[in-house]
Amino acid sequence: MPTHAPTGPLITRGTLAEQLRHLGVKTGDILLAHSSLSSLGWVNGGAVAVVQGLLDALGPDGTLVVPTQSAQLSDPELWRAPPVPAAWWETVRATMPGYDPRTTPSRGVGVVPETVRTWPGALRSSHPQTSFAALGPRAAEITEGHALDCRLGEHSPLARLERLGARVLLLGAGYDSCTSFHLAEYRIPAPLVAVGRPGPGGWETVTEVSIDSARFDELGHDFERDRPVVRGRVGAAEARLFPVADAVAYAERWLALHRPREAGFEHPRA
Template sequence: MDELDLLERSDGPVTRRGLVRGLSGLGLAGGDIVMFHTRMSSLGYVAGGPQTVIDALRDTVGDSGTLMVTCGWNDALPYDFGDWPAEWQAAVRAEHPAFDPRLSEGDHDNGRLPEALRRRPGAVRSRHPDASFAALGPAAHSLMDDHPWDDPHGPGSPLARLTAMGGRVLLLGAPLDTLTLLHHAEALAKAPGKRFVDYEQPITVNGDRVWRHFHDIDSEDGAFDYSPVVPEGQDPFEAITRDMIDAGHGRQGKVGAATSHLFEASDVVDFGVDWIESKLA
């Protein structure tokens, strides 16, 4: 979508101060620890782009607040790497660079904001090559340090810490199916048929490039088969989030030109676990 299209969809340029007014009206406040997901095009024409959005978020949560995003790794090997032809595997094993939290690009599918935030001076990125997160603010190290290698969406993960620390989740014009925190609910839920993946990625250990085995829920194709309880064509996370909103959780409002939502992390996890366990029992 080009700038002209964005201008035609809005009442004017979206500015840093305008974003702060919208975010404050939604309920975001000083000292908050907030994980955010953003669809830039839904906000309208943002004067200054991603950096303006990050600045506005920082203005709203203040010096005592912390921002968090999901990054991933754009060049992570696919889970089925072990099924590639032997000569392909050998070449990749010999030369694929190790994940570097400082340099490795975040997954492009997550949009422009995570990459913009992780590049900010003082930002901290977690060490996991496939499920990395980044944070900026005084709680960044508490959220990111020692991200578990296995079950990286489960206990002890940045998502678990966000929840335990009273954090919040902001969908800033982002679709309801982007609520990544529900992966933590999937990791915790006790329901039959949970699906897992085992895979390898290169990392650096004591200065050496090594290949490490990882074990996680299947966050790509789904940790569960939701087809019996979710209509065909609807994303399971969208279904859970809509039900959560209908149950009275979260706050909704306009930020820029975008309908946005703010949730308490603990509400998302508790509702998600209960939804999964009750629907898929």
């Protein structure tokens, strides 16, 4: 098999922790991390070393939180990457395994969140499609009570992170992955949508607020222009650090002005 020479920089657990501290991550922080492993460079130890470096920077009193969404537990009629034949839809719905926070893998959020999800002592919230996992002394407080009819709103870990003064770390990830912006969608006039998923008694449909990350990059650009956002580099990755509360408050105003709330907005599905 052909192999390719690694491209730098060389990143270790120690250099990652050091650079995170230089960026502004503090001991005892509550940190909601969105990450891209490939953007960092050549990481010795891969995702495990990244999680270790994050935990080192946070210290024993800090708490690391990551999105562990499972978009595969959704209506196959909406799948686009790839789609499945219409003739399969009913069978897929009838046989799709239900959500189990211990065994359901995350999807579409990267290898670092999946590594956190399986880390010893990690706790995971109960929503079958938009869960979060956390490590640290505030993990239970953040993940408990995630309402099954509230993907990313007032009864989700996002609202608790906001109240607890958590900060967002975008580590090689763009604003399109900033889940904090979704909390703002629950605070402005928004349509409701029917969301299909496997439930304890079989396939179920629940009514939810319509959420959509369209234009989040544009929203993030304006947020960074108008609000203090710490920017730097960790390895080869561009990194940003800012409070959850600032992102939510800015997004509430921005979305109300720039994005009409029309029926049909929906969270991307795998």
